[in-house]
Amino acid sequence: MDSGKDASRLRGMGLKHRPERKFYHSGPDIPVQKRNHRPGGIVFAGSREVAAKGALTMRTGVLWFCLVTMVLPGMVRAAYGADSAPAPIPAKIAQAKTVFLSNEGSDGGLFPHPFTGTESRAYNQLYAALRQWGRYDLVGDPAGADLVFAVQLLAPKGPQNADKTKGASDPLPQVRLVIYDRPTHYALWAITWPIEGANLQKTHDRNFDDAVDALVSELKSVAGQAPSAP
Missing domain, CATH: 3.30.160 (Double Stranded RNA Binding Domain)
Structure with missing residues (x-):
């Protein structure tokens, strides 16, 4: 639709033309790589990328937790000699x-x-x-x-x-x-x-x-x- 013709038609009817407002949100914590615009709406850019990064971080944390719980007990036993021979009898x-x-x-x-x-x-x-x-x-x-x-x-x-x-x-x-x-x-x-x-x-x-x-x-x-x- 031609915005200029719309404005002339509205002035003839005694009305004022208000241009459509476009809102974009790209906060400092949300990396913006692509903007999708819908008239009259507020669009959060990069939401898919943020969700993917969060899932990757969670998987990495779970992997480290499993690794520590499997390896740490063996390291403690080795450090303190839990598997060593008993103390000698006088x-x-x-x-x-x-x-x-x-x-x-x-x-x-x-x-x-x-x-x-x-x-x-x-x-x-x-x-x-x-x-x-x-x-x-x-x-x-x-x-x-x-x-x-x-x-x-x-x-x-x-x-x-x-x-x-x-x-x-x-x-x-x-x-x-x-x-x-x-x-x-x-x-x-x-x-x-x-x-x-x-x-x-x-x-x-x-x-x-x-x-x-x-x-x-x-x-x-x-x-x-x-x-x-x-």
């Missing part, structure tokens, strides 16, 4: 010939219930197990021993309403053995074994025996001898 435990067994007693409230016997039960049973094993010579004077084995029966205090997800649990009685280097009095190793709970007295006693047997089995492993099959 050589004196395997080299020792003589042992003095020390009775460090028992916490209160464990005898005669739930366990039968006296506070020396753990000491007596461990002494008999060591004699039967025969790995060390048991001596009556600590001055003539290479190692001192200190055994104790514990009843640790703890929460009444435990939440294991927070690292807490209702404690069980425990048999604990600490191995000391007699000349230096340094603790070389410690073994702690829990005594499982029960309802009946005889089950408590059986669990006590099982805990002492498990502790001796662990001691044999530490001393360099594989425990015998039951």
Whole structure:
């Protein structure tokens, strides 16, 4: 349509001609490569290019995330030696010939219930197990021993309403053995074994025996001898 003729016709009718306004928008964040015009409308240029660039950026981010989650754990294990050999056991435990067994007693409230016997039960049973094993010579004077084995029966205090997800649990009685280097009095190793709970007295006693047997089995492993099959 001829805009000049339109203007003359409108003036003859006593009207004013208002030229059509054309709006373009190309903000600083939108790269303009092509302008498409529709009369009376507002056109956003380069929208397809922006969408394509956004999709490419997202795909690149996802790729990097997957790469990091697969590679980073291996790098951490390599840096901190997670797959390396365990720390050595003090050589004196395997080299020792003589042992003095020390009775460090028992916490209160464990005898005669739930366990039968006296506070020396753990000491007596461990002494008999060591004699039967025969790995060390048991001596009556600590001055003539290479190692001192200190055994104790514990009843640790703890929460009444435990939440294991927070690292807490209702404690069980425990048999604990600490191995000391007699000349230096340094603790070389410690073994702690829990005594499982029960309802009946005889089950408590059986669990006590099982805990002492498990502790001796662990001691044999530490001393360099594989425990015998039951």
